[in-house]
Amino acid sequence: MKIFTAEQIRNWDWYTIANEPIASLQLMERVAAACSNWLLEQRYAQKPLHIFCGKGNNGGDGLAIARQLLTQDADVTVYILETGKKGTDDFQRNLELLHKYTSNIHFLQSADFFPILQLQDVVIDALLGTGLDRPLEGLIAELVQHISNSPATVISIDVPTGMFADKSCKDCICMRADHTLSFEVYKQCFLYAENAEYCGSIHLLHIGLHPAYYEATIAAHQIIESKTAQAICKKRNAAAHKGNFGHALLFAGSYGKTGAAVLSSKACLRSGVGLLTVHTAKCGYIPLQTAVPEAMVETDSNEQHLSAASADLLRYAAIGIGPGIGLHEETANVLMQLLQQAHQPIVLDADALNLLSIKKDLSALLHTDCILTPHPKEFERLFGKVANDFERIERAKEKAEELNCVIVLKSHHSFIACPDGNAWFNSTGNAGMATAGSGDVLTGILTGLLAQGYNTTEAAVLGVYLHGLAGDFAAAEQSQEAMIASDITAFLGKAFLHVSQTNV
Numbered sequence: 001m002k003i004f005t006a007e008q009i010r011n012w013d014w015y016t017i018a019n020e021p022i023a024s025l026q027l028m029e030r031v032a033a034a035c036s037n038w039l040l041e042q043r044y045a046q047k048p049l050h051i052f053c054g055k056g057n058n059g060g061d062g063l064a065i066a067r068q069l070l071t072q073d074a075d076v077t078v079y080i081l082e083t084g085k086k087g088t089d090d091f092q093r094n095l096e097l098l099h100k101y102t103s104n105i106h107f108l109q110s111a112d113f114f115p116i117l118q119l120q121d122v123v124i125d126a127l128l129g130t131g132l133d134r135p136l137e138g139l140i141a142e143l144v145q146h147i148s149n150s151p152a153t154v155i156s157i158d159v160p161t162g163m164f165a166d167k168s169c170k171d172c173i174c175m176r177a178d179h180t181l182s183f184e185v186y187k188q189c190f191l192y193a194e195n196a197e198y199c200g201s202i203h204l205l206h207i208g209l210h211p212a213y214y215e216a217t218i219a220a221h222q223i224i225e226s227k228t229a230q231a232i233c234k235k236r237n238a239a240a241h242k243g244n245f246g247h248a249l250l251f252a253g254s255y256g257k258t259g260a261a262v263l264s265s266k267a268c269l270r271s272g273v274g275l276l277t278v279h280t281a282k283c284g285y286i287p288l289q290t291a292v293p294e295a296m297v298e299t300d301s302n303e304q305h306l307s308a309a310s311a312d313l314l315r316y317a318a319i320g321i322g323p324g325i326g327l328h329e330e331t332a333n334v335l336m337q338l339l340q341q342a343h344q345p346i347v348l349d350a351d352a353l354n355l356l357s358i359k360k361d362l363s364a365l366l367h368t369d370c371i372l373t374p375h376p377k378e379f380e381r382l383f384g385k386v387a388n389d390f391e392r393i394e395r396a397k398e399k400a401e402e403l404n405c406v407i408v409l410k411s412h413h414s415f416i417a418c419p420d421g422n423a424w425f426n427s428t429g430n431a432g433m434a435t436a437g438s439g440d441v442l443t444g445i446l447t448g449l450l451a452q453g454y455n456t457t458e459a460a461v462l463g464v465y466l467h468g469l470a471g472d473f474a475a476a477e478q479s480q481e482a483m484i485a486s487d488i489t490a491f492l493g494k495a496f497l498h499v500s501q502t503n504v
């Protein structure tokens with residue numbers, strides 16, 4: 001699914017108004033109906049509703065919702081933040097209409113008139129939407145804080161008031177919503193970890209915007225959905241043999257971190273690879289052979305860390321390096337040799353990325369078939385500090401282009417930046433995956449997919465989606481608290497079944 005900017009969404013409204021055609025007021029009525037239906041279905045309309053409106057079209061939505069729910073006998077109180085200015089045409093028209101249904105409309109001119117909100121109350125936040133053009137201050141900022149600090153359930157219309165659709169609102173005042181009802185497509189602001197506590201659960205409601213605009217409009221970012229992954233996932237030939245699914249090589253583990261090698265190896269095997277060889281420190285031989293009998297193990301000459309690259313790299317279809325390898329100088333040489341000699345796709349994770357950030361000149365050896373999978377801290381070590389999540393995404397896109405490789409920025413909604421400018425946010429995954437070793441599992445999956453012939457973009461998009469989906473299945477079974485990284489691998493099978501359903 002495409003992610004649109006606030007400007008693109010505005011243009012989509014206008015395109016629909018001109019080409020459906022439909023009057024702007026009628027489109028607002030449709031928006032309000034989608035929200036009212038959701039509130040009725042979720043039984044929020046049975047509770048005392050406090051609808052806070054600004055004087056723009058977001059406020060117009062709020063007024064129309066108020067009127068529609070009054071016809072359903074809801075208990076509705078409307079508050080309009082008085083700015084002294086006239087509202088938009090659609091706001092004014094909806095206010096005239098609302099006066100025919102209720103007199104329970106209050107104009108807020110100072111904080112003295114803010115209502116006391118209780119636990120059972122439901123607030124509809126229709127103060128400001130995508131028209132936000134500056135950070136909140138003054139009375140509106142006070143009102144947003146008053147509502148956010150109350151025990152009431154807060155449901156924001158389109159965006160939580162104070163949140164910019166396309167830029168950071170870090171350190172600004174913003175409504176803390178329990179739910180955000182938005183329309184048709186995700187806005188970029190919903191996908192950043194720094195905004196997650198303000199958005200609550202996001203619900204995309206269908207309001208019948210014109211499909212031709214969606215088709216014709218180029219979006220800078222997309223969201224990976226089930227059908228995106230389904231389109232990539234290849235069906236297995238019934239007569240296939242293991243030679244068809246590639247031979248992967250993982251450089252993983254060192255003394256005290258053989259577990260990372262075990263986690264990435266198991267995930268690599270569960271991703272469908274034909275053969276797997278793990279190159280690890282000598283001390284890892286017995287634990288690996290015992291824990292992962294399906295893998296072949298090639299031991300390094302050093303007891304505790306990696307000191308030499310594999311003798312014959314040509315045998316392998318794809319290589320993964322990083323989980324638990326440590327930062328020894330000799331291990332840095334292994335990474336250098338590998339980048340110099342290997343022409344097959346390579347996944348670089350964890351300490352391979354940390355070594356890359358220590359020895360910056362190694363970056364010149366990266367090539368189009370490399371995938372880098374930093375978490376935000378590794379990203380900062382590699383590419384420097386950023387002020388907020390929006391800046392990090394922009395830096396990731398710049399670096400993917402500059403280094404000519406795929407960057408998977410791991411986070412709440414992991415972000416994939418490709419050298420050709422394509423970029424995706426992931427839609428799967430949960431906070432239960434914030435547990436040691438989850439990243440090692442992803443390295444194994446990506447290496448396994450590359451070995452099977454998926455290109456770097458396909459492997460990143462499919463692998464990140466499957467990893468998150470397996471994490472979601474694991475959390476459903478085990479709880480977010482109790483799940484551990486190996487549970488993600490255990491549920492990879494269920495994730496594959498889900499993704500390949502339409503391919504069978």
Ligand SMILES: NC(=O)C1=CN([C@@H]2O[C@H](COP(=O)(O)OP(=O)(O)OC[C@H]3O[C@@H](n4cnc5c(N)ncnc54)[C@H](O)[C@@H]3O)[C@@H](O)[C@H]2O)[C@@H](O)CC1
Binds near residue numbers: 088128131136
């Ligand atoms: N026909 C349409 O145009 C539709 C509009 N829709 C709704 O309209 C919204 C956008 O409406 P608008 O463009 O009128 O924008 P808003 O309703 O977000 O309000 C914009 C107004 O707020 C002022 N403002 C901006 N930042 C402020 C701040 N920090 N403090 C105080 N005032 C501030 C602006 O100067 C402007 O007057 C969407 O979010 C959506 O909810 C939907 O109903 C879909 C259809």
Ligand SMILES: Nc1ncnc2c1ncn2[C@@H]1O[C@H](COP(=O)(O)OP(=O)(O)O)[C@@H](O)[C@H]1O
Binds near residue numbers: 428432
């Ligand atoms: N809150 C979250 N929501 C979704 N995914 C998450 C969340 N926290 C972590 N993850 C995922 O879990 C993985 C963690 O990777 P990483 O930080 O490298 O872990 P480790 O170093 O322990 O292996 C990433 O793929 C990340 O996207």
Ligand SMILES: [K+]
Binds near residue numbers: 125126129157159
């Ligand atoms: K709002």
